Amino acid sequence: MHTLATPEALLEKLASxxxxxxxxxxxxxxxxVGIHTGGVWIATRLYQMLNATSDTFSEPLATxxxxxxxxxxxxxxxxxxxxxSSLPPDVDDRxxxxxxxxxxxxxxxxxxxxxxxxxxxxxxxxxVCLIERSGREL
Numbered sequence: 001m002h003t004l005a006t007p008e009a010l011l012e013k014l015a016s017x018x019x020x021x022x023x024x025x026x027x028x029x030x031x032x033v034g035i036h037t038g039g040v041w042i043a044t045r046l047y048q049m050l051n052a053t054s055d056t057f058s059e060p061l062a063t064x065x066x067x068x069x070x071x072x073x074x075x076x077x078x079x080x081x082x083x084x085s086s087l088p089p090d091v092d093d094r095x096x097x098x099x100x101x102x103x104x105x106x107x108x109x110x111x112x113x114x115x116x117x118x119x120x121x122x123x124x125x126x127x128v129c130l131i132e133r134s135g136r137e138l
Contacts, residue, residue, distance in 0.1 A: 010130060011042070015049040018097070018128060022056065027124075029058050030095040035112050036065040036083050038101030042130050046099065062087045064098075069111035085115065092120035103129040105137040 005013075022030060034043025040063050050056040065083045088094075098112055109127060116122060 011045050011049065014042075014128065014130065015046050018046065018126075019050060019053070019056070021126065027095045030056070030097050030126075031059060031062055031088065031091065032057060032097045032099065033062040033064050033087065033112075033116070035098065035100045035108060036063060039099045042101055042128075043097075043099035046128070059088060064112055064115055066108060066111035066115055069115045087116075087119050090120050091116060091122050093123045094120075096122045096125045097128055098125050099128045101129065102131045102133060103127070104133045104135050107137060 021027075032043055032047050034040035043061055043063075047057060047061045063083070063086045065085050096116060098109070098116070100108060100112070103109065113125060116125065
């Protein structure tokens with residue numbers, strides 16, 4: 001019988017893999033950015049887990065609302081729950097960990113990267129998602 005992992009177990013596994021990746025790539029002081037809405041709760045938990053074992057992050061968790069950056073913005077209109085983005089004023093040469101809940105078409109990630117590049121040019125962007133679905137459009 002196959003048992004499903006609990007969300008906490010999945011997050012612990014994700015945190016462990018992310019910590020190993022940061023170590024292997026010698027990335028110091030990355031900036032973690034959660035995408036509203038689903039990515040923020042995952043990013044919050046990962047941020048807490050990684051900072052509990054070591055001081056992985058020197059800055060608070062950043063958040064991104066990509067509503068105005070979506071390519072289907074004119075079709076779907078303004079989301080009534082638009083939240084402000086909270087990023088440092090400059091992301092030049094920063095290693096960004098971009099967190100979302102589900103990777104599906106790739107449109108949310110593209111919009112998030114467009115917004116990030118309006119703040120500067122990161123050294124790298126590492127995508128972290130809890131679930132990956134098929135159906136990539138980008």
